[in-house]
Amino acid sequence: MSDKRLTFKKRLHIIKHHYRGKKMAPAFNALHTFLFTPDETTHSGSHVRAADDLKRTMNTVIMALVPVLLFSMFNAGYQYYAAIDAANGVIREVSVFGNFLTWDNFWIGIIKVLPLVVVSYGVGLLVEFIFAVIKGHEVEEGYLVTGMLVPLIVPIDTPLWMLAVSVVFGVVIGKEVFGGTGMNILNPALTIRAFLFFAYPTWMSGDKVWVHEAVERAGGPDAISGETILGYLAQNNASEYTYSLSDMFFGFIPGSVGETSTFLILIGGLFLIFSKIASWRIMLSAVIGALVMGLMFNGVVDQGWIGDTSKFYGLMSFPFWQHLIVGGLAFGIVYMATDPVTGAQTNRGKWFYGFFIGFLSVMIRVFNPAYPEGVFLAILLMNVFAPTIDHYVIRGNIKRRLKRLKNATVLPKDSEGEEKELQVETA
Amino acid sequence: MALLTKKDTNLILDPLTDNNPITIQVLGICSALAITAELKASVVMAIAVLFVMGLGNVVISLMRNIIPAKIKIIVQLIVVATLVIVVDQILKAFAYELSKTLSVFVGLIITNCIIMGRFEAFALANGPWRSFLDGIGNALGYAVILVIVGFIRELLGSGTLFGYAVLGDPIAKTGLYATGYENNGFMIIPPAALIVVGIIIWVQRTRNPALVEEN
Numbered sequence A: 001m002s003d004k005r006l007t008f009k010k011r012l013h014i015i016k017h018h019y020r021g022k023k024m025a026p027a028f029n030a031l032h033t034f035l036f037t038p039d040e041t042t043h044s045g046s047h048v049r050a051a052d053d054l055k056r057t058m059n060t061v062i063m064a065l066v067p068v069l070l071f072s073m074f075n076a077g078y079q080y081y082a083a084i085d086a087a088n089g090v091i092r093e094v095s096v097f098g099n100f101l102t103w104d105n106f107w108i109g110i111i112k113v114l115p116l117v118v119v120s121y122g123v124g125l126l127v128e129f130i131f132a133v134i135k136g137h138e139v140e141e142g143y144l145v146t147g148m149l150v151p152l153i154v155p156i157d158t159p160l161w162m163l164a165v166s167v168v169f170g171v172v173i174g175k176e177v178f179g180g181t182g183m184n185i186l187n188p189a190l191t192i193r194a195f196l197f198f199a200y201p202t203w204m205s206g207d208k209v210w211v212h213e214a215v216e217r218a219g220g221p222d223a224i225s226g227e228t229i230l231g232y233l234a235q236n237n238a239s240e241y242t243y244s245l246s247d248m249f250f251g252f253i254p255g256s257v258g259e260t261s262t263f264l265i266l267i268g269g270l271f272l273i274f275s276k277i278a279s280w281r282i283m284l285s286a287v288i289g290a291l292v293m294g295l296m297f298n299g300v301v302d303q304g305w306i307g308d309t310s311k312f313y314g315l316m317s318f319p320f321w322q323h324l325i326v327g328g329l330a331f332g333i334v335y336m337a338t339d340p341v342t343g344a345q346t347n348r349g350k351w352f353y354g355f356f357i358g359f360l361s362v363m364i365r366v367f368n369p370a371y372p373e374g375v376f377l378a379i380l381l382m383n384v385f386a387p388t389i390d391h392y393v394i395r396g397n398i399k400r401r402l403k404r405l406k407n408a409t410v411l412p413k414d415s416e417g418e419e420k421e422l423q424v425e426t427a
Numbered sequence B: 001m002a003l004l005t006k007k008d009t010n011l012i013l014d015p016l017t018d019n020n021p022i023t024i025q026v027l028g029i030c031s032a033l034a035i036t037a038e039l040k041a042s043v044v045m046a047i048a049v050l051f052v053m054g055l056g057n058v059v060i061s062l063m064r065n066i067i068p069a070k071i072k073i074i075v076q077l078i079v080v081a082t083l084v085i086v087v088d089q090i091l092k093a094f095a096y097e098l099s100k101t102l103s104v105f106v107g108l109i110i111t112n113c114i115i116m117g118r119f120e121a122f123a124l125a126n127g128p129w130r131s132f133l134d135g136i137g138n139a140l141g142y143a144v145i146l147v148i149v150g151f152i153r154e155l156l157g158s159g160t161l162f163g164y165a166v167l168g169d170p171i172a173k174t175g176l177y178a179t180g181y182e183n184n185g186f187m188i189i190p191p192a193a194l195i196v197v198g199i200i201i202w203v204q205r206t207r208n209p210a211l212v213e214e215n
Helices: A008-018 A025-035 A054-087 A096-100 A103-135 A143-152 A160-174 A188-199 A229-234 A245-250 A262-274 A280-302 A320-325 A329-336 A347-367 A375-408 B006-016 B029-034 B039-063 B069-094 B096-102 B104-111 B113-121 B128-158 B175-179 B190-207
Strands: none
Touching: A008 A025, A025 A103, A054 A096, A054 A103, A054 A143, A054 A262, A054 A329, A103 A143, A103 A160, A143 A160, A143 A188, A143 A329, A160 A188, A188 A375, A245 A262, A245 A320, A262 A280, A262 A329, A280 A320, A280 A329, A280 A347, A320 A329, A329 A347, A329 A375, A347 A375, B006 B128, B029 B104, B029 B128, B029 B190, B039 B069, B039 B096, B039 B104, B039 B113, B039 B128, B069 B096, B069 B104, B069 B113, B096 B104, B104 B113, B113 B128, B128 B190
C-alpha cells in the first residue's frame, strides 16, 4: 500500500507504534481511542466477552443526556424572548410548535449553550491528557459524562473562563489527586459546580443569572426578572410566578441550563434504568426521600406551627410532590446521584444513600435561603458517606450470615468436648 | 570558628524544606488555615511565632536541667503563655486593627503544636544556642508556608497584596477586572487554605520522592 492511500486512522496507528514506550505515547493512544475503535485485541487467555465497557457505559449516559441538551438550547432562547415580552407587559403562553421549537430560540441556544459544552470538554480533556502523559497511563474515558453534565448544571450566562477555571479545579482536585477515573470520592461534575458556587456566587445565584442577558439589562428600562420558582418561594413570593404545573413538568421555566425539563429527565432516567446503566434503587429511594421530607414540611404548615409570616413559609407550604419538578432535584437524582463510582455499591446501601439525597436536598432547600438549590450539596455530602454506608451494610451482612450459620450447624467440638466459637474476620 | 557550623546551618535550613513543620510534620495546621486569608495577617502571625519560638526554646533550654520531669508540660506552658501574652499586648498596643483580625489565634499560639513539639523534641535536650537556631528554623519553616498560602489566597481571593489593590479595582472595573476577571470567593474561606496547603505538599513530594511514606 503506498503512503498516499493510508487513511488517517492508519497514519495515527503508525504514529502510535512509532511512539510506543515514549513519553507522549498516552497522548497519541488517547487521540486514537477517542476517534476510532482501536484494532488491538487481546490474544491469549480466555475472556468473558461483554460489550458494555466503560466507553459504552459513558456513551449510554450521554445518549440519555442528548434530549435534555437539545431541549435546553431551545429553552435558553425561549426564556430570553419570554423575559423580553414580560418586560413589555406581555405574558407568554407556551406553545411547543408556535413559540418554543423555533430557529430564533435555537440560535440563542447555539451561541450560549454550545460554547459551554465546548469549553467544558476542551479544558477537561486537556487536563486528562496532561495527567495521562505525566502519569504514563492510557487516557481514561472518565471525562466523557462529566464534560456533558457540567454545561447542563450551570446558569446560562456563566463566563467561559470561570467555567474553565472550575473544570481544571474539579478534574484535578476532585478526581486526579485521588488517582483518576474510578478512584474519586466526589462526583467531579458536582465538585466543579460547588467550586463555581463558592468562588463566584454572584454568577451562580440570585434572580439575574438564569436568563440570557438578564444581568446586562438589570436596572434598565427593559429590566427583566429571571427568578427561578425556588427563588420566588424562598422569598415568600409564591403568588408572583405565573408558571403552570405543566410548565414546570415540561421545563418551560428558568433555571440552570439543562435541569428544567423533568419530562425529558424522566425519559432519560427510564432509558438508563432499562439499559441497566443507572440504579433504579437510588433513583426511587431519592424520590421517596424528597417526598417524605416534603410531606413533613407540609405537615408542619397544616398543623399551623408555622404561619405565613415565617421566612420558611413559602417553601414549606409548597406541595410536597412539586419539589420533584422544580429546580435541579430530578436532574441530580437521575444523572448525578446514580454515578456508580461515587455512589453506594451495595443494594441495601443504595436505598439509604438515595433516601438521604432526596431527604437532605429538600431540607437544604427549605432551611437555607442562601442555597435555594440544595441537591448538589446533598449529593456531595452523601458521596462522602457512601463508603461508610457500604461498610456497615457489609458488616451487617456478615453478622447476619454468621448468625444463620451458627443456628444451622452443629459446632465442632474441641479436644475437651467444649463447643468451639465460630470466628470470622470482620475488619 | 565560623558563627554557624554546618550542623547549625542545617538546624535552620531543614525545617524550611525537607522537615517543614506544616507540610511534612503536618503540625500547626489550625492557624495556617484560619488566618491566611490576608498576607499581612500571615506575616504578623509568622513574626509572632518566630518570637515565641526563638525565645521560648532558649528559655526552656536554659531551664532544661532544673525542670522536674513530672511538671515539664506545665512549665513549658507557662513559658509559652508568658511570651504569647507579651506578643498579644504588643499587637494590641501598636497594631490594634491587626490584632482584631488575628483575634483568638494569637492566644492560640500557646496550643500551636509546633512550639510544644520543638520544646519537647529539641530544647529539653540541647544547649541554648542550638535550641535558638532550631526554634528560628522551625518558625521560619512555618512562616514560609504561611506567606505562600497568604500570598495565593489574598491575590486570588481579594485581588490585593498587603491590602494594596494589585489587580485593579473590582468595583470600578479597572486593571484586570476590565477584562471580566473576578475575585475568587472560594479562596477567602478556610477550606481553600487546606487545598492550597495540600497542593504545596503534593508539589513538594513530587519533587522529592524520598518524602513519600511507604504504604
